[in-house]
Amino acid sequence: AQSVTQLGSHVSVSEGALVLLRCNYSSSVPPYLFWYVQYPNQGLQLLLKYTTGATLVKGINGFEAEFKKSETSFHLTKPSAHMSDAAEYFCAVRTDTGRRALTFGSGTRLQVQP
Amino acid sequence: ETGVTQSPTHLIKTRGQQVTLRCSSQSGHNTVSWYQQALGQGPQFIFQYYREEENGRGNFPPRFSGLQFPNYSSELNVNALELDDSALYLCASSQGLAGSSNTGELFFGEGSRLTVL
Numbered sequence: 456a457q458s459v460t461q462l463g464s465h466v467s468v469s470e471g472a473l474v475l476l477r478c479n480y481s482s483s484v485p486p487y488l489f490w491y492v493q494y495p496n497q498g499l500q501l502l503l504k505y506t507t508g509a510t511l512v513k514g515i516n517g518f519e520a521e522f523k524k525s526e527t528s529f530h531l532t533k534p535s536a537h538m539s540d541a542a543e544y545f546c547a548v549r550t551d552t553g554r555r556a557l558t559f560g561s562g563t564r565l566q567v568q569p
Numbered sequence: 570e571t572g573v574t575q576s577p578t579h580l581i582k583t584r585g586q587q588v589t590l591r592c593s594s595q596s597g598h599n600t601v602s603w604y605q606q607a608l609g610q611g612p613q614f615i616f617q618y619y620r621e622e623e624n625g626r627g628n629f630p631p632r633f634s635g636l637q638f639p640n641y642s643s644e645l646n647v648n649a650l651e652l653d654d655s656a657l658y659l660c661a662s663s664q665g666l667a668g669s670s671n672t673g674e675l676f677f678g679e680g681s682r683l684t685v686l
Contacts, residue, residue, distance in 0.1 A: 459611075489674070498573070498659055498677035499612070545611050556602065556625055557675065559611030 457482040457548045461560035469568050474518075474533040476563045478546030481527065488529040489547040489557065490520055499545065505529065516540070541567045571596050573678035575660050581684045582650050590645040590681045592660030599664065600624075601643040602675060603635060606657040618643055647683075655685045 462477040480486055487506050491499040503514025510522040520531045529546060543564050547557040574593045582588050594601050600619045604612035614627035618637035632648040641662070647654055661675035 464609075491677075496679070498679045499661075499675075500677070501674055504674060547611075556614035556617060556627060557612075558614070561609075561611045 457486065457558050459546050459548050459558055459560035461544075461546055461563050463563055464561065465564045465566065467566040467568060468536045470538055471535050474531070474536045474540065474565065476531040476544050476546075476565065478520075478529045478531065478560060479527055480529060480546070480548045482548055487549045488520075488522060489549070490514065490518070490529075490531050491545045491547060491559075493543040493545065493562075495542075502531070502544075536565075536567045538567050538569065541565055573660055573662050573676055575658075575678040575681050577681055578679070579682045579684075581686060583686050584650055584652060586650050586685075587646065587648045588650060588683060590647075590658050590660075590683070592643045592645070592662075592678060594641045594643070594660075594662035595676050597664060598662035598676070599641050600662060601637055601641065602661045602663070603643070603645045604659040604661065605629070606659055606680070607653075608656070612659055615645070650685045652685050655683060657682050 458481045460479045489504045490502040492502050493499050502518050503512045505512045505522045513519045518533045520529050522529050543562045545562045546560045549557050573595050576591045602617040603615040606612040615629050616626040617624045621637045634646045637643045657680040659677050659680045661677045663675050
């Protein structure tokens with residue numbers, strides 16, 4: 456069975472600072488990995504995904520993530536935070552075996568201070 | 570292109586009642602998944618429907634049931650509501666089975682927020 460751990464339920468950064476949201480996963484088979492963002496009172500929007508190939512993945516709004524198999528990590532980064540980045544971020548994993556569903560982490564709320 | 574739409578957006582029920590939530594999938598998508606998101610938690614998989622049949626289920630009791638219609642829209646039914654059923658219920662659509670060549674990208678609706686008193 457797969458699982459996802461997001462370290463830090465709340466992260467606060469200053470506008471213009473580096474954003475780093477941590478995600479570690481557990482999977483017995485090669486995973487597909489995702490980051491979703493959720494703005495208040497809205498559904499989830501896909502930021503980026505890793506399936507196969509290049510381990511550094513670029514997404515929307517300037518975000519990127521790097522798949523590190525040896526560390527079982529898929530941390531999300533953005534060089535310079537904007538006020539509009541304030542939201543809840545979820546890391547998720549899926550495998551081709553077992554249930555055909557995404558397993559989500561518990562989320563990290565990002566606050567951006569002016 | 571029409572996105573995923575859900576109804577109602579908010580509703581309040583009392584313990585023991587039954588509720589039906591509805592979802593219209595994104596145009597061209599034939600797979601619908603339902604997730605429960607409790608306050609402060611990540612979404613949890615309830616079940617998935619593909620071509621009108623249940624195609625995978627999470628750790629939810631049988632009082633959570635669903636349907637998918639020929640136009641790929643879907644319903645989530647919950648019987649004998651309990652206080653812990655209070656949550657945001659998210660519908661997500663995709664094209665094809667998540668276990669196929671499809672990479673599993675899901676397109677989410679804005680959810681139905683259920684409060685059980």
